[in-house]
Amino acid sequence: MTAVEPMPSATKVVDLLARGRELVEPSLRQAISRLDEHTRLVASYHLGWCDVHGRPASGSSGKAIRPGLTLLVAEAVAGTPDPGVPGGVAVELVHNFSLIHDDLMDRDTQRRHRRTVWAIWGDATAVLVGDALACLADEVLGECESPYAPQAGHALAVATRELIRGQVLDVAFEQRSDVSLAECVDMAVGKTGALLGASAQLGAILAGADPATCEAFRRYGRELGLAFQLVDDLLGIWGAPEKTGKPVFADLLAHKKTLPVVWSLEYGGSPGQELAAWFTDPEAPTADDLQYAAVLVERAGGREWAMAEAEERVRRAGKALDGAGVQSANREQLDQLAQFVAERQL
Amino acid sequence: MTAVEPMPSATKVVDLLARGRELVEPSLRQAISRLDEHTRLVASYHLGWCDVHGRPASGSSGKAIRPGLTLLVAEAVAGTPDPGVPGGVAVELVHNFSLIHDDLMDRDTQRRHRRTVWAIWGDATAVLVGDALACLADEVLGECESPYAPQAGHALAVATRELIRGQVLDVAFEQRSDVSLAECVDMAVGKTGALLGASAQLGAILAGADPATCEAFRRYGRELGLAFQLVDDLLGIWGAPEKTGKPVFADLLAHKKTLPVVWSLEYGGSPGQELAAWFTDPEAPTADDLQYAAVLVERAGGREWAMAEAEERVRRAGKALDGAGVQSANREQLDQLAQFVAERQL
Numbered sequence: 001m002t003a004v005e006p007m008p009s010a011t012k013v014v015d016l017l018a019r020g021r022e023l024v025e026p027s028l029r030q031a032i033s034r035l036d037e038h039t040r041l042v043a044s045y046h047l048g049w050c051d052v053h054g055r056p057a058s059g060s061s062g063k064a065i066r067p068g069l070t071l072l073v074a075e076a077v078a079g080t081p082d083p084g085v086p087g088g089v090a091v092e093l094v095h096n097f098s099l100i101h102d103d104l105m106d107r108d109t110q111r112r113h114r115r116t117v118w119a120i121w122g123d124a125t126a127v128l129v130g131d132a133l134a135c136l137a138d139e140v141l142g143e144c145e146s147p148y149a150p151q152a153g154h155a156l157a158v159a160t161r162e163l164i165r166g167q168v169l170d171v172a173f174e175q176r177s178d179v180s181l182a183e184c185v186d187m188a189v190g191k192t193g194a195l196l197g198a199s200a201q202l203g204a205i206l207a208g209a210d211p212a213t214c215e216a217f218r219r220y221g222r223e224l225g226l227a228f229q230l231v232d233d234l235l236g237i238w239g240a241p242e243k244t245g246k247p248v249f250a251d252l253l254a255h256k257k258t259l260p261v262v263w264s265l266e267y268g269g270s271p272g273q274e275l276a277a278w279f280t281d282p283e284a285p286t287a288d289d290l291q292y293a294a295v296l297v298e299r300a301g302g303r304e305w306a307m308a309e310a311e312e313r314v315r316r317a318g319k320a321l322d323g324a325g326v327q328s329a330n331r332e333q334l335d336q337l338a339q340f341v342a343e344r345q346l
Numbered sequence: 347m348t349a350v351e352p353m354p355s356a357t358k359v360v361d362l363l364a365r366g367r368e369l370v371e372p373s374l375r376q377a378i379s380r381l382d383e384h385t386r387l388v389a390s391y392h393l394g395w396c397d398v399h400g401r402p403a404s405g406s407s408g409k410a411i412r413p414g415l416t417l418l419v420a421e422a423v424a425g426t427p428d429p430g431v432p433g434g435v436a437v438e439l440v441h442n443f444s445l446i447h448d449d450l451m452d453r454d455t456q457r458r459h460r461r462t463v464w465a466i467w468g469d470a471t472a473v474l475v476g477d478a479l480a481c482l483a484d485e486v487l488g489e490c491e492s493p494y495a496p497q498a499g500h501a502l503a504v505a506t507r508e509l510i511r512g513q514v515l516d517v518a519f520e521q522r523s524d525v526s527l528a529e530c531v532d533m534a535v536g537k538t539g540a541l542l543g544a545s546a547q548l549g550a551i552l553a554g555a556d557p558a559t560c561e562a563f564r565r566y567g568r569e570l571g572l573a574f575q576l577v578d579d580l581l582g583i584w585g586a587p588e589k590t591g592k593p594v595f596a597d598l599l600a601h602k603k604t605l606p607v608v609w610s611l612e613y614g615g616s617p618g619q620e621l622a623a624w625f626t627d628p629e630a631p632t633a634d635d636l637q638y639a640a641v642l643v644e645r646a647g648g649r650e651w652a653m654a655e656a657e658e659r660v661r662r663a664g665k666a667l668d669g670a671g672v673q674s675a676n677r678e679q680l681d682q683l684a685q686f687v688a689e690r691q692l
Binding site for chain 1 (some may be wrong): 357473500
């Protein structure tokens, strides 16, 4: 497969996400402003708002898919995105808490084309800034006037615990050579599905949807999360460094057993077996070695499987919304967002 | 000063704390049981419930002062400790989240006479288990049926952020030689006062007290927290290793600038200046050096100041409750608890 052109609707999705970021950012900045000076500086740096000295910067604070999702869902339910704003702020805070802690645990030194928090300020700061953002998420939800805030807070806590469980599995799997595809999917559901699920669910909860509708949106977000992770794993191998901010074949270089790799090891026949042997080689891989491993994943069928599976998850995301009483214009936006997630930058 | 005998009321306080532990433990165990297998094992080990392999153990899970406080306050307000139970579970979870992260950041290898989580399972596990316990605290409050749970959850989030701020200061102060007593007190208010304040406040909130009463209890807990920290700092220098679980002069050995030390540096005249010089010596201190530094803190007046200040904080804790409409029997228990905190093991 070669890179495909962005579909016509991608521009609309990008606009929707930008609108979401704009709606959420004032409250997000207000929340961050409550932090003590040092924590505020580090959090603002991480969010792309300033450089390491606190000078305003226009770094990327990410695509803000999670708050975008919360607002789209709130709009689909209530006709306006506004009730979703505190939820959008909360999920973005939890997402960034997990990124800061994950970078520390994985010892990743780069994120969004900049050095990571622990790499600049050390372990203790990374632990504390992450803790502070998680805590702020609770505060923001606890202070919003919505009668649905407690329910939203509880849903977010449950999802956060699942997110942590996903990272626990990720860390554990690094010590093991026999991780099955089912275990790997379970991890991805936790690491990515849980919070995207909660992002959609919180939009519905805060907009006052009934429990069945909230649950339908949660399932929509979860499936979308799995599609997101599959695409992320594809980008981790075949993504263009200038877009991903990571070296070519980054995940292979890091010997990461991502979903397409694990599928290849389990179902990839003899190329899969060759790939398994490649992973046991203790020597640092050369550029040719990495190219070779990527070709093996492709020959084993892992790349094709991951692309098809991402599409399947997008289909399931849509299916979760059938019968949730979403108006067709909103439904179109939600379908486009799911499609965008599955096709970004591939 | 030599060790004093426990006062007659100490036994009663110990009984009260034991009762609090018993009331809270079933819900605490229920909460921990929801965690994934690995996180559950590590959390159970940390709480003294099992050994590293998960075999039941009767290790110490600490004095459980925080949940004890929550229950005592709930009882003082509502006549029964029961409404305070979810609050007691939540504050104990937040406390243990902060211990696990602090041990990692401070690279402490021993706690409660056992190896710390990061020292056994590594940094990533310590980060994740701490995160999971913080998250469980939200879940427990979010699920309790009390109409006051959202208010309790918000109060706990605010206190947790202050707790984190205290630790941020603690980490920052390690890099500085010019920390003032005021800054050091501010740090202690965050690190110890905030959560003890919230422990008392949550008892009042969940028991349905009016805002002024909740605030009075919060101030009571905060002052008690500062007394607690002062005594902790005294024990860190002069505490008996078999009781503290730390080596003699542990905090001096670690070159920790605790409250009695910082007071001595700022107000301790020429012994204080000698102490300042001692702290700049890069050589690892011998047993004699440590003894010498401890004598300097004493000569400078830091030990006496810390003891008097702890008593003063206990007095202020009591004063915070004047006019809060606490029945005399309950008031006696709360005063005894404060006194116990200030006098434990000295």
